[in-house]
Amino acid sequence: xxxxxxxxxxxxxxxxxxxxxxxxxxxxxxxxxxxxxxxxxxxxxxxxxxxxxxxxxxxxxxxxxxxxxxxxxxxxxxxxxxxxxxxxxxxxxxxxxxxxxxxxxxxxxxxxxxxxxxxxxxxxxxxxxxxxxxxxxxxxxxxxxxxxxxxxxxxxxxxxxxxxxxxxxxxxxxxxxxxxxxxxxxxxxxxxxxxxxxxxxxxxxxxxxxxxxxxxxxxxxxxxxxxxxxxxxxxxxxxxxxxxxxxxxxxxxxxxxxxxxxxxxxxxxxxxxxxxxxxxxxxxxxxxxxxxxxxxxxxxxxxxxxxxxxxxxxxxxxxxxxxxxxxxxxxxxxxxxxxxxxxxxxxxxxxxxxxxxxxxxxxxxxxxxxxxxxxxxxxxxxxxxxxxxxxxxxxxxxxxxxxxxxxxxxxxxxxxxxxxxxxxxxxxxxxxxxxxxxxxxxxxxxxxxxxx
Numbered sequence: 001x002x003x004x005x006x007x008x009x010x011x012x013x014x015x016x017x018x019x020x021x022x023x024x025x026x027x028x029x030x031x032x033x034x035x036x037x038x039x040x041x042x043x044x045x046x047x048x049x050x051x052x053x054x055x056x057x058x059x060x061x062x063x064x065x066x067x068x069x070x071x072x073x074x075x076x077x078x079x080x081x082x083x084x085x086x087x088x089x090x091x092x093x094x095x096x097x098x099x100x101x102x103x104x105x106x107x108x109x110x111x112x113x114x115x116x117x118x119x120x121x122x123x124x125x126x127x128x129x130x131x132x133x134x135x136x137x138x139x140x141x142x143x144x145x146x147x148x149x150x151x152x153x154x155x156x157x158x159x160x161x162x163x164x165x166x167x168x169x170x171x172x173x174x175x176x177x178x179x180x181x182x183x184x185x186x187x188x189x190x191x192x193x194x195x196x197x198x199x200x201x202x203x204x205x206x207x208x209x210x211x212x213x214x215x216x217x218x219x220x221x222x223x224x225x226x227x228x229x230x231x232x233x234x235x236x237x238x239x240x241x242x243x244x245x246x247x248x249x250x251x252x253x254x255x256x257x258x259x260x261x262x263x264x265x266x267x268x269x270x271x272x273x274x275x276x277x278x279x280x281x282x283x284x285x286x287x288x289x290x291x292x293x294x295x296x297x298x299x300x301x302x303x304x305x306x307x308x309x310x311x312x313x314x315x316x317x318x319x320x321x322x323x324x325x326x327x328x329x330x331x332x333x334x335x336x337x338x339x340x341x342x343x344x345x346x347x348x349x350x351x352x353x354x355x356x357x358x359x360x361x362x363x364x365x366x367x368x369x370x371x372x373x374x375x376x377x378x379x380x381x382x383x384x385x386x387x388x389x390x391x392x393x394x395x396x397x398x399x400x401x402x403x404x405x406x407x408x409x410x411x412x413x414x415x416x417x418x419x420x421x422x423x424x425x426x427x428x429x430x431x432x433x434x435x436x437x438x439x440x441x442x443x444x445x446x447x448x449x450x451x452x
Contacts (some may be wrong), residue, residue: 004233005229005232005265005295006161006228006231006233006234007220007230007232007233007234008233008234008236009203009204009216009220009228009233009234009235010143010204010235010236011142012220012223012224012227012238013141013142013143013223013313014142014143014144014239014257016142016223016224016226018142018145018149019223019224021223022140022141022223023223024198024222025136025137025140025199026140026149026152026153027136028191028194028195028198028199029133029134029136029137029153030152030153031156031191031387032092032096032129032130032133032156032191032195033130033133033134033153033154033156033157033160034156034157034159034160034163035096035099035100035160035184035188035191036099036126036130036156036157036160036188037157037158037159037160037161037162037163037164038160038161038163038164038187038297039068039099039103039122039126039155039160039164039184039185040068040072040123040126040157040160040161040277041161041164041165041277042103042164042168042180042181042184043064043065043066043068043119043158043278043280044277044278044280044281044298045164045165045168045169045172045180045281045295045298045372046172046177046180046181046383047061047065047278047281047282048281048282048285048291048295049172049176049177049258050064050177050270051282053177054111054112056112058282058405059402059405059406060112061278061402062149062398062399062402063112063116064112064115064116065081065278065398066121066394066395066398066399067115067116067117067119067120067123068119068120068122068126069123069274069392069394069395069398070120070123070235070391071120071121071122071123071124071125071126071127071393072123072124072126072130072387072388072391072393072394073117073123073127073389073391073392073395074123074124074127074129074388074389075095075124075125075126075128075129075131075276075388076127076128076130076131076385076387076391077127077384077385077388078128078385079127079128079131079132079380080131080246080380080381080382080383080384080385080388081092081204081246081247081380081381081384081385082375082380083131083132083135083248083380083381083384084205084246084378084379084381085246086377087201087202087205087206087209087364088132088135088136088139088201088202088205089136089199089200089201089202089382091128091132092128092129092132092133092195093192093195093196093199094127094200095124095125095126095127095444096125096127096129096188096191096192096235097125097188097189097192098121098122098124098125098128098186099121099122099123099124099125099126099129099185099188100120100125100181100186100187100188100189100191100192100247101189102118102119102122102124102125102183102185103122103182103184103188104119104181104182104185104186105118105185106118106122106181106185106191107178107179107181107182107185108178108265109409113289118436122234123130125393127384127387127388128384129151130157130387131380131383131384131387132368132380132384132386133153134150134153134154134367134368134383134387135202135371135379135380135383136199136202137149137150137153138150138368138371138372138379138383139202139203139204139205139376139379140202145316146316146368146371147312147313147315147316147320147365147368147369147372147374148309148312148313148315148316149312150312150367150368151199151208151309151311151312151315151364151365151367151368151372152309152312153322154241154364154365154368157308157360157364158360158364160357161277161299162300163300164180164184164299165295165296165298165299166296166299167180167183168295169292169295169296169299170383171183180300182363192388200222201215201219203216203219203220203233204235204376205376205380207234207235208231208235208376208377211231213230213231213233213346216323217230217233217297218231220233222429223318235376236287236291246376246378246380247378247381247385248376249374249377249381249382249384250374250378250381250385251379255373255374255378255382256379257431257432257435257436258373258432258435258436259382259385259386259428260393260434261273261391261428261431261435262366262369262370262373262382262386262428262432263386263389263433264391264424264425264428265324265424265425265428266363266366266386266387266389266393266425267330267389267392267393267396268421268422268424268425268428269359269362269363269366269390269393269422269425270330270390270391270393270394270397271394271396271397271400271421272331272335272359272397272418272421272422273359273360273363273394273397274393274394274397274398275394275397275400275401275418276298276396276397276418277298277301278397278398279349279398279399279401279402279405280294280297280301281294281295281298282294282296283411284297284298284412287342287343287411288342288343289345290335293345293359294444297345297348297349297352298352300349300352300353300356300359301353301355301356301359301383302350306428308347310361310366311323311324311327311361311362311364311365312365315365315368319433320365320368320369320372321369321429321430321432321436322429322430322433323365324365324369324429325361325425325426325429325430325433326368326426327358327361327362327365328359328362328423328425328426328429329422329423329426330358331355331359331362331422332420332421332422332423332426333419333421334351334354334355334359335415335418335419335422336357336415336416336419337351337355338351338352338355338415338418339410339411339412339413339414339415339416339419340412341373342411343413357420362425366386366390367383367387370382370383370386371383373436377389393421397418398417400417401414401418404417420435
């Protein structure tokens with residue numbers, strides 16, 4: 001705290017334990033990301049059933065596989081600047097209800113056109129929910145644990161995708177592919193009710209935007225009673241403050257190179273993840289595995305995201321750019337190895353799991369990296385635009401594999417092409433590290449934002 005009656009919000013959070021209130025915020029955001037992963041991956045796990053039930057050729061799946069990704073990109077790009085203007089809470093609650101309702105309705109689709117439109121609607125909600133959950137969690141975290149906690153929360157995405165595979169493997173034979181979409185819609189609607197009752201607004205956002213002192217005080221009092229007697233609140237940013245906010249800050253001289261490199265790394269990373277989530281069951285089935293084995297082995301890939309917890313701890317201690325770059329480099333090697341082990345299931349299982357650990361760890365950790373890179377005035381936009389630009393990589397991944405299959409690439413050839421994207425993500429973060437060291441040395445220190 002800087003003065004007896006004026007509380008520095010981040011110092012207050014840093015000085016107190018990560019308690020019950022922050023655990024509640026973490027739980028609510030974790031469930032959002034978990035449901036995001038489940039709903040995003042659901043279409044890939046029901047794809048083989050769509051091929052059979054609607055008599056489709058494999059390339060016909062590309063539009064419906066990518067529809068949610070277009071929605072994800074649109075939802076993230078629009079919601080980020082909005083969250084820096086109107087706050088995080090309202091966008092989180094609204095977006096969770098949107099993707100829940102859209103997913104339920106998509107379960108009643110009777111043709112590909114309907115399902116494609118409804119998956120786009122689902123994607124809009126998913127994109128907005130994920131981006132703002134990351135921003136919200138980051139702004140309630142102590143500085144010393146920010147990357148660890150944010151990365152742990154982001155593990156919900158690959159865990160949700162993995163659960164989607166495991167549940168789909170059981171549910172589709174018993175209740176049909178529509179039941180997977182129904183489950184992926186009803187659960188977010190129920191969670192949205194909890195969010196309406198319990199989700200707070202970000203105190204960092206409120207102070208940065210001159211929010212009511214009484215409201216800030218009430219939220220901080222749930223962390224510690226010491227906030228009750230505060231006359232006012234202030235916020236000191238450790239990152240350079242440019243005088244801009246939202247997209248203007250993200251594209252300012254201090255942040256432009258770093259922003260572009262975050263976008264490139266996220267684009268290539270999500271190209272890999274969505275290509276494999278959507279196509280790995282089909283590719284493995286074509287390689288000679290049974291449908292059940294192909295689905296279960298594919299589910300190991302997103303399950304690997306639990307490694308992001310360790311990566312987050314390393315990011316809090318060492319250079320975050322270099323930690324994630326190393327993960328991408330090792331992921332590229334392991335992805336190449338998947339292509340040459342398809343004939344040996346005994347080797348394929350551990351290689352898929354290792355590649356999933358490395359790839360999903362790197363990608364999940366990108367959220368914490370972006371959140372820490374930007375100050376409060378542009379954090380919502382910065383995180384959301386990185387995720388939004390990354391989603392275009394997911395779109396490219398779906399179409400890339402479709403084209404590679406059309407061109408009769410071998411199983412090994414497909415994975416060799418995908419591995420190149422991992423190497424490009426590594427290079428992007430190395431460039432960001434070099435550029436940030438140069439630019440940030442020339443920028444003035446952060447400024448204080450007061451709310452009285």
